[in-house]
Amino acid sequence: MSANDPFARLPEAASFTVTSTTVADGAAWSPEQFSSGVPGGKDVSPQLSWSGAPEGTKSYAVTVYDPDAPTGSGFWHWAVADIPASVTELPEGAGDDTGSGLPGGAFQLPNDARAARFLGAAPPAGHGPHRYVVVVHALDVASIGVPADATPALLGFIMTGHILGRAVLTATAETPA
Numbered sequence: 001m002s003a004n005d006p007f008a009r010l011p012e013a014a015s016f017t018v019t020s021t022t023v024a025d026g027a028a029w030s031p032e033q034f035s036s037g038v039p040g041g042k043d044v045s046p047q048l049s050w051s052g053a054p055e056g057t058k059s060y061a062v063t064v065y066d067p068d069a070p071t072g073s074g075f076w077h078w079a080v081a082d083i084p085a086s087v088t089e090l091p092e093g094a095g096d097d098t099g100s101g102l103p104g105g106a107f108q109l110p111n112d113a114r115a116a117r118f119l120g121a122a123p124p125a126g127h128g129p130h131r132y133v134v135v136v137h138a139l140d141v142a143s144i145g146v147p148a149d150a151t152p153a154l155l156g157f158i159m160t161g162h163i164l165g166r167a168v169l170t171a172t173a174e175t176p177a
Contacts (some may be wrong), residue, residue, distance in 0.1 A: 004067040006074070006133055011160065014046065014054045018136045018167035022046035022092055025169045029132065031091075035122035045095030045118035046079060046171070050088050053138040054164040060145060061137040061159060063152055063159040064118070068130040071112075076152035077132065078118040082143050094118075107148050109155055116148070126177030133169050134137050138165035140168065 021045055023029055031096065034041030060083040067171050069075035083106045094101025095118025099108050108116040123130040139162045144153050 003141050004074070006065055006067045007166070011163065013163045014138075014165040016050060016052035016138065016164045016167045017049055017053065018050040018134065018169045019079075020046050020048050020134070020169060022048075023169070023171045025033075025171075027171060029121050029171045029173045033063060033120050033171070035120040035134075036177065038120070041120050041122070043118060043120040044093050045090070045101075047092035048134065048136065048169075050136045050167050053088075053167075056140055057138040057164055058142045059083055059085055059139045059144065060087070061139060062090065063137070063156070065113045065132075065133045065135070065152070066121070066130050067133060068123070068128075070124060070127060071153075073147055073153075076107065077088075077120070078111055079144055080106055080154035081155055082106050085142075091162045101150050102118050105143075109146070109148065111149055113153065121171075121173035123175050123177045127175070128173040129172050131172055134169040134171065136161050136167040138162050138167075151165055 031040040031045040062080040066077040
């Protein structure tokens, strides 16, 4: 894992809590959360629950990012925008091809493989452990206003001025050499 801190250059934000029945903070993804291109992988998005968001939260966004990917810019595995403030949970598998488990109004942006869905972990064999930073962003707007075909990086750029709070869970994955 690299020392790359994905929050180092972002404005500070209040902290709140995200948990998962799929993975504990700091633990390894199960095979279901690996890419279908990896033996046993199924590209199933994790279950997420959050609480304690700052007052004034009008919507949420969820992102999953691998800062350790050997790309120079990391790798975005999932981005969901416009989750209503009344929603505090996403079921496991919500990030399928249709977003069937997402609440009304929410939508998935294309990940770095250009698929609007959750893409599981696939660290290169022998590259060592990778971190998968799962973040629930509490926002001060009901709709962040990005087009459905925007990149997760553009979502992050536009969110910067609207983030009230950030809940972070980090999973890991490694593919042996």
